[in-house]
Amino acid sequence: MRFFAALRLLLIALAALASMPALAEDGYDLWLRYAPVEAPWAARYRSAATGIVQEGDSPTLGAARAELVRGLGGLTGRAVERVDRVRNGAIVIGTPASSPLIAGLNLPLTDLGNEGFLIRAVRIGGRRATVIAANSDVGVLYGAFRLLRLIQTRQPIAEIDLADRPKAEFRMLNHWDNLDRSIERGYAGLSLWDWQTLPRFRDPRYTDYARANASLGINGTVLNNVNSNADILTPPYLEKVRALADVFRPYGIRVYLSARFSAPMEIGGLPTADPLDPRVRAWWRAKADEIYRYVPDFGGFLVKANSEGQPGPQDYRRTHADGANMLAEAVAPHGGIVVWRAFVYSNENPEDRARQAYSEFVPLDGRFRDNVIVQVKNGPIDFQPREPFSPLFGAMPGTPLGMEFQITKEYLGFNTHLAYLGTMWEEVLDADTHVRGPGSTVARVIDGQLHNYRHTLVAGVANIGNSRSWSGSQFDQANWYAFGRFAWDPEASARDIAEEWTRMTWGNDPALVQPIVEMMMGSREAVVDYMNPLGLNHLFATGHHYGPGPWVDDLLRADWNPVYFHRADAVGIGFDRTRTGSNAVAQYAPAVAAVFGDRQRVPERFLLWFHHVGWDERVGSGRTLWDELVVRYTQGVETVRGMARTWDRLAPGIDPQRHAEVRDFLAIQTDEATWWRDASIAYFQSIARRPLPAGYAAPAHSLDYYRAIRTPYAPGH
Template identity: 65%
Template sequence: MTTSMTAPAHAEDGYDLWLRYRTLPAADAAARVGGARTIEVRGASPALTASANEIRRGLAGLSGNAPVADARAPAIMLATAQNRDVAMLHLPLAPLGAEGYLVRRVSLGNRKVTLVTGNTDIGVLYGSFALLRHLQTGGSLDRIDLTSSPRVKLRVLDHWDNLDGVVERGYAGASLWDWWTLPDLRDPRYTDYARANASIGINGTVLNNVNAKAESLTAPHIAKAAALADVFRPYGIKVYLAARFSAPIELGGLKTADPLDPQVAAWWKAKTDEIYRAIPDFGGFLVKANSEGQPGPRDYHRSHADGANMLAAAVAPHGGIVMWRAFVYAETDPEDRAKQAYTEFKPLDGKFAPNVIVQVKNGAIDFQPREPFHPLFGAMPKTPLMIEFQITKEYLGFATHLAYLGPMFAETLASETMRTPGETVAKVVDGSVEGHAQTGMAGVANIGRDRDWAGSTFNQANWYAFGRMAWDPTLGAAPVAREWAAMTFAPSPRVVDPVVAIMMGSREAVVDYMTPLGLAHVMATGHHYGPGPWIADLKRPEWNPVYYHRADKAGIGFDRTKTGSNAVAQYAPALARKLADPATTPERELLWFHHVAWDRRMASGRTLWAEMVHDYDSGVGYVADMRRRWDGLKTQVDTERWAKTATYLAVQEHEARWWRDASLAYWMSVNDLPLPAGVAAPAHDLAWYKAQRFPYAPGNPQ
């Protein structure tokens, strides 16, 4: 796409993501790129080759001229710290670790070069993408000085991809992995996927669903995973597999999967050795156990630590790790689903092997539009904890609702645990509080075979934001949004400013029209699409939305104080005291922690009921405003992406009104209260909303 104000925008399908490298106007290209350049590579490795190829691609696209092999032309030099000439510069590279980079104008003899360096070739790769990001967002090569290293060690995408090609909770088509044609056909999309991930610092990918099939560990599927590992390796990406805990029974013919049974441990050791023979740099296993029907160590009256440590012993000789999910959703704690993970994992603090990292969701229930941070953060100081975010929008309107999740990531990461002064979730996750060597962030991916990868242009921003904020959890949602908008559309403020304005309030709008003031899990059953706060007839109590909102004539909300489930006691004492009092609980989380009277006065002076109505209307109003802002960008954005986004925004406004109207109709049936003066009534009666059915919603295994 051109940034010229006179040339028309041309159509794009979104395939290039934020790596578009569209030609700049001549004056901008000259100022930023400085004419024809030569790319000089010191050393040889697949990662250095990938770095050089990416810079050639980027400079050719941005300048409209391919770099030339001319010793007289200004050079970009790619070299690691081990290069003799680089070593003689005495640059501050040691603190950058294995993945950090430095990009700087330096003098080598009588030559001025733009040096891209790091302690390893992967550091050079990340520096190459940083250089291109700098150019795409308005920077130039003159006086360039970039340096960064990741604050989090493991930055991983979790693909909930099944072997039949269905992506659970995926809204961008079938699985990216064509298991049928692997390992023979290595689709070019796999390389482009790796490029995109490397550009934002992601260094791992879990190929299969946490609801794993044992067949993922058979020899044919190991060969398929090995083929993907070969493609990803030059881009610094390791592959991991989700392991089904009962695989020794299903594949090995054993009568048990008891983690303390020597035969079980031996089976896993042999299977792990087999994987490492095929994939020498295999990352390790991700495990979902004893949750939602998945097998696990508790089937044998063993602990999660027993199960994790058995697998950890198998991968440890190879340098592998085990990511053991703390998501436990079973009928074992009927009092309060939000308490289950803490109840089961807190007593195990310090009992996990050194190469186990416990993977904890950002909130205590399940990827809701807003949840307070998980109480395990700050509660297991002897155990490395890896935060898990959901990039795919299972509960936030699927692919069609525009919801930029950067503010949600930032909100959780900046939350103070109040266990020690200044301790935030980010500081727990990056290891700086307890000095853990194993640190990580995982994102449940929304990547499929759709040409735009993520189902919509703005869904790409959530993939981008996750990677950038996993690299550095303190980056902030707005700066990341500005980067993404400049690279995805154009670096002009006339485009970036309104796009960022749309993005930054979009997730809060979804919260307002779906789950205001701390409500949660009021979505319809199974597919989680659309409102269903009235559902009350499912077998287990915690499957029903009424379990979570507990609305009655007196009030609404889940009492998690000592008069209720006392879930507040799972937080550090200072924070627990704050959350135990409705007056000191943030209003955005009020109904998560308290059952509140409908006529309670809020900070605005409105009653709780009037405040809820106001929030529903605010959410709908924000979506209408997003549509107006997007309409104003019609001449600045290419036709295809503009039209698809405009269509989805129209869908979102319609569905936001549906959410608002259905929710208000139900609450009014419970509280018998009228709407505040001047507020529009729901478009239909409650029976109409209850009658809606969506049997083949995407992302929901049928």
């Protein structure tokens, strides 16, 4: 009787467990969830993954094998282990140097470079096998992740024959992390780097961070803020940097450091940081030698100089080239590079802020050492929700220019607003500079095709912290993913990337994939509409950039004030950058300048960026400019509300924890989009003195109410 009673209790317990929802996910696994494949795909993939043949050993080949074991095991539901010989369905990994099997296949690897790979279905000894081959171990690792991605997105692999290589040489995350673990413009918790416990304790998250980056082909990481602290260059911290470099190395990731230009004075005891002073040059050479003793494959320095109060060569009446070349000389014997940021502007310079970087850097074209890359933000101002491409792209054929994107959404709603940035980056990369005729796209500038650059770079300001979801929200993971995919191929498709990420993150059910991709593809445009429509920009509250502040006019620097950028008056609104204004259009190629400078031809998305337009002038819709602004602000809010309704309908197909988080964040976004709409309309109506178009609701509160809002503790400031 006791046996049957116990059995009955066990059956009741099992039934209760079966009726419970699946364990919730928290986003930690990112796009590497490796959720089980459904029929009929499962049987196909199992037959194509019966074991892994690895000849030769290295930490990187070991990482490739470990990822295949982990991924294939999760996807197929069957253990896939290393085997000694080829069997039907085996996966063979390696290079011609490490694997006699691969060497004997005479595969076409020559054109794949050091990081490319080939995945091919072959027969070895009469047995079916899939080969992942490359010229280097890291290429094999990238190929392993690609094979897993194909399975995650339900692509056929039985007859696979795929070869790929990155188009950009350096694909780099820039962490704006401080030594106290705060993150400037960070919305995902504290810094991932726990400097206090390094180098003794190496958090397992460091390895998972490296895995995630390697899955995208990201091959570099700058550990510290561009507003740098010289202490990072001292021996106690170099010990910690070495520990991180050791974790990242098997995954093909080199570490870089932001260098403070005044470090020779702050930690070196010198009276100057003049880049032409022999003592300063000698100090940097010795410091570089010291760093390479700690980290033999150290990548080099990232530098922010003479921008927003940071020290730099202009403090000594030297040029950016003088400063960059001094540091480049120090790291050159070790194979290092210097990445010199072109984000410069000065309140003392009366020139339009959109013109200043071009004015400072174009005269220096061809004067930088061959291991210097100038890193240029995608637009000429500062990571705004929409900007035209920077006129520097195409204007410096003798100097490698790298792209700097911002993955963390400083100006696009932080982590709580759903804004897929793939569409923003595609818009910029596809933009035609016309510097060598039609087809001279920004993508072809930065991948070296247009000017045959000796080095190429795509960098992104990271959105990663120690939150369990890494980026502070589920959908902000998509921007990390999209950055890696665009860094690998600047001519990639934002929609294809969104679909890939959706399938890997939320599942392959078409009832989920299609609506989620549509949400993503329209999300950034919604943010533009409710924040900065028709080419407006930089209308954010002071300092933290949280919430609207188009009325701000009391900051010390003219170009920190939103009124500087929108220039609204009784006549109209917008910054005249044509020949009658600042003439910023002249910095573009003539074919581009002719379009941007023409009120009738300029794309409406850049209308108020380049033109001061009357409130009653008609735009493409036939409405007056004033009415169109109200419509766009309202349209942005309505798009967010539509995304929230879509997400609610998807609840049955998504795990409860992640669904609830996104639902709540969309509610926050709806509230804040409404705040942006109402505050902006209230302010601009006070200047335009025009009624709202029929059918459009007035702001919920007075302008004084919105001006009185204070949020001093917004994150990331």
